[in-house]
Amino acid sequence: MSHAQIASIAQHEGQTVTLRGWIHNSTPRGKLLFIQMRDGSGFIQAVMRKQAVDEELFEAFKRAGQESSVELTGLVKADTRSKLGFELSVTDGKVLQSAEGFPITPKEHGPAFLHDNRHLWLRSKRQFAIMKIRHLSVQAIRNYFDERGFTLCDSPVFTPNACEGTTTLFATEYFGQQAYLTQSGQLYQEATAMALGKTYCFGPTFRAEKSATRRHLTEFWMVEPELAFADLDDIMDLAEDFTVYCVQHVLKHGREYLEMLDRDLSKLECIQKPFPRMSYDEACARLAELGVPVDPEDDFGSPHETELTKQFDRPLLVHRFPTAIKAFYMKEDPDNPLRAMGVDLLAPEGYGEVIGGGQREDDLDLLIRKIDEHELPQEAFAWFTDLRRYGSVPHGGFGMGLERFVCWVCGIRHVRETIPFPRTIDRLTP
RNA sequence: GGGUGCGUAGCUCAGUGGCAGAGCUGUCGGCUGUUAACCGACCGGUCGCAGGUUCGAGUCCUGCCGUACCCGCCA
Numbered sequence: 001m002s003h004a005q006i007a008s009i010a011q012h013e014g015q016t017v018t019l020r021g022w023i024h025n026s027t028p029r030g031k032l033l034f035i036q037m038r039d040g041s042g043f044i045q046a047v048m049r050k051q052a053v054d055e056e057l058f059e060a061f062k063r064a065g066q067e068s069s070v071e072l073t074g075l076v077k078a079d080t081r082s083k084l085g086f087e088l089s090v091t092d093g094k095v096l097q098s099a100e101g102f103p104i105t106p107k108e109h110g111p112a113f114l115h116d117n118r119h120l121w122l123r124s125k126r127q128f129a130i131m132k133i134r135h136l137s138v139q140a141i142r143n144y145f146d147e148r149g150f151t152l153c154d155s156p157v158f159t160p161n162a163c164e165g166t167t168t169l170f171a172t173e174y175f176g177q178q179a180y181l182t183q184s185g186q187l188y189q190e191a192t193a194m195a196l197g198k199t200y201c202f203g204p205t206f207r208a209e210k211s212a213t214r215r216h217l218t219e220f221w222m223v224e225p226e227l228a229f230a231d232l233d234d235i236m237d238l239a240e241d242f243t244v245y246c247v248q249h250v251l252k253h254g255r256e257y258l259e260m261l262d263r264d265l266s267k268l269e270c271i272q273k274p275f276p277r278m279s280y281d282e283a284c285a286r287l288a289e290l291g292v293p294v295d296p297e298d299d300f301g302s303p304h305e306t307e308l309t310k311q312f313d314r315p316l317l318v319h320r321f322p323t324a325i326k327a328f329y330m331k332e333d334p335d336n337p338l339r340a341m342g343v344d345l346l347a348p349e350g351y352g353e354v355i356g357g358g359q360r361e362d363d364l365d366l367l368i369r370k371i372d373e374h375e376l377p378q379e380a381f382a383w384f385t386d387l388r389r390y391g392s393v394p395h396g397g398f399g400m401g402l403e404r405f406v407c408w409v410c411g412i413r414h415v416r417e418t419i420p421f422p423r424t425i426d427r428l429t430p
Numbered sequence: 431g432g433g434u435g436c437g438u439a440g441c442u443c444a445g446u447g448g449c450a451g452a453g454c455u456g457u458c459g460g461c462u463g464u465u466a467a468c469c470g471a472c473c474g475g476u477c478g479c480a481g482g483u484u485c486g487a488g489u490c491c492u493g494c495c496g497u498a499c500c501c502g503c504c505a
Contacts, residue, residue: 029468030461045465065456081463100456101440106466107454108442112497168503184505209503210431222505301502344505356505401505415505426497 007041155185226397357398
């Protein structure tokens with residue numbers, strides 16, 4: 001007898017198979033027992049008839065609580081009464097461990113309770129679907145860059161210096177020195193891109209931001225491509241093409257998971273090129289037209305962002321932000337030094353910033369001046385300025401927050417559900 | 431860093447200053463098409479913590495703790 005997987009149950013129609021998994025929920029109905037079983041690959045309904053199995057077995061399954069581990073053998077039947085289209089008509093089985101009082105019942109629960117039980121909550125159908133979509137997103141990201149000649153060159157997690165101020169850095173002791181956990185792999189990608197042309201890193205990043213919002217984690221995964229010989233337009237083209245690829249990949253391979261989450265698929269189907277693009281100044285003018293004016297020398301906030309993205313059914317690229325509010329490494333607009341060659345990709349439906357990036361300052365003297373202006377120590381950036389000393393070229397890249405992407409694609413409210421064990425300002429466990 | 435709301439059974443919640451409640455979970459029994467089943471019974475309480483007002487506080491006041499959401503900042 002072979003063990004089958006629920007995910008590929010259609011191949012076994014008309015056959016007798018054995019499934020190994022857990023009782024997701026069960027409903028006794030007299031001499032019938034309906035078992036919602038999951039095996040990690042999917043969910044299926046098994047029907048146990050008292051007359052068809054050993055009496056002791058029937059009683060054992062009737063007593064077995066939610067999340068008991070079990071083995072079930074039966075005939076795979078096409079059945080329209082089951083949501084999957086297939087049902088297991090049980091002939092034999094075994095309760096491996098009979099569980100009692102599983103805390104996450106099929107009824108309603110609050111977020112604090114669910115997160116305290118994250119190790120068990122991952123077994124629910126909704127979390128199963130989200131983790132599958134996260135996986136497909138990672139697959140899409142890697143495929144995209146690998147198929148286009150990018151070389152994976154991961155940046156270090158321990159770093160000696162801050163690139164955007166120390167208040168958002170996690171500090172740690174490193175053999176007697178102060179070290180920080182990385183909040184971006186970008187500076188190192190600028191080095192690898194000069195060595196290999198097109199590179200990317202993909203790993204966890206850490207930010208000690210005191211942001212308790214539905215869009216923030218203190219530990220999150222970021223993919224950061226960097227290209228030599230690229231200007232702002234190239235970066236925007238890449239961000240656009242990449243986003244379309246990733247969304248369409250999930251849509252193509254993860255339809256069943258999106259349906260489990262009741263995602264409106266039409267909202268994802270329309271994520272196609274071209275994306276609307278507007279400069280920051282154009283965005284401010286548009287906001288004024290929409291009746292939400294903004295001070296053009298001050299960055300606009302999340303309500304402004306939402307108002308802007310509501311105008312479109314696909315992501316919006318906003319470029320050329322005020323230099324004053326952007327990081328030291330960002331290139332100034334040659335046409336206007338008050339504007340920097342940065343770009344944000346704002347996802348629709350109120351999801352907001354998913355990608356941030358731009359063209360980097362490639363002029364040695366300007367970069368050294370910017371480091372001073374930002375009151376950063378030159379010596380910490382000696383290796384970074386070397387990149388402009390030896391064969392500087394126009395270059396750029398961006399970072400995409402994986403969890404924000406997954407949150408948008410899933411159409412869920414909070415990023416904390418998009419990572420197996422979220423780390424937020426007020427949660428370190430489980 | 432700023433603002434707002436909520437803490438009552440394992441969970442989700444109701445509770446008018448006057449006897450501590452419901453549904454679900456769990457345990458036991460019943461039921462042949464359920465999928466958050468249903469019917470009957472049982473089990474289940476430091477009303478977040480500390481102080482105050484009052485004849486009397488789950489309920490009103492103060493502080494603390496926890497939690498949720500919004501803003502700022504970002505991906």
